[in-house]
Amino acid sequence: PPRGPRRARLPERHEEPVLSVSQTEPKDPHPRVLRSVSVVSLMTAVSRVLGLVREVAMAYFFGTSALKSAFDIAFIVPNLFRRLFGEGALSSAFVPVFGETLVREGREPAFRFGMRVISMLTAVLGLITIAGMLLSFPLARMLPPESRWLIPLPMLRVMLPYALLICVAALLSGMLNTLGKFAIASLTPFLLNLIWIMTLLVVCPFVFRAPERQIQVLSWAILLAGLAQILFQLPALGRCGFRFRLRFRGMFRDPGVKRVLCLMGPASLGIGLIQINV
Secondary structure, rough: OOOOOOEEEEOOOOOOOOHHHHHHOOOHHHHEEEEEEEEOOOOHHHHHHOOOOHHHHHHHHHHOOOOHHHHHHHHHHHHHHHHHHOOHHHHHHHHHHHHHHHHOOOHHHHHHHHHHHHHHHHHHHHHHHHHHHHHHHHHHHHHOOOOHHHHHHHHHHHHHHHHHHHHHHHHHHHHHOOOOOOOHHHHHHHHHHHHHHHHHHHHHHHHHOHHHHHHHHHHHHHHHHHHHHHHHHHOOOOOOOOOOOOOOOOOHEEEEEEHHHHHHHHHHHHHHHHHHHH
């Protein structure tokens, strides 16, 4: 049976949502910038304090001996490549292109471009490292037996691969900084000083007594620290979707890699002259 007259349904009112002040005005980026600066400054300060402790420990164990001077010379060579490629021309050219690719194309193309730049760096510095290690043997035979330049050569053979490791670690740090992950990237140099100090205070006094053996072990510790700096950053990048796979095929045909090489030309000239003078 019919149920009686239906009531006329009134049309629904579509009210405009009321936006709060926080929704209509852009958020102030200053607190985020200050927070990031504070994190980087704190981690850098910790690393610098450990660097001072490291130098005090080196002075205690080796003083101003010829061994210490030879170690410093051997350590300067990989640091030259670090300042030229890792923290210098290559890094300053890589970060803007990586950031632009990240914004325009997304994370996957940006990571693919970053992996090609790392592959290029691995190929070039790997060849330089192998050539330097091989050339040190005929150089040792050319020098007279009493030459002081024979002292740093064994340490140089060990520490030359550190140039490749620290440059790759610097590029990974640039990627993390571009992604806004500042803590891991700024804490990475802390590992070198920590491993260096632990080797001086634990391994050298209790395992090896001869200074020649101690300084050689310290060279291997620096190489280990370079590897640790890479492994320390990979989990953070992995959580962002990055996979560390070297891509040698077609790396020089990549437009981004070509752009990085063009950008780093003038910078490498200036930085290279300064480092060679040093």
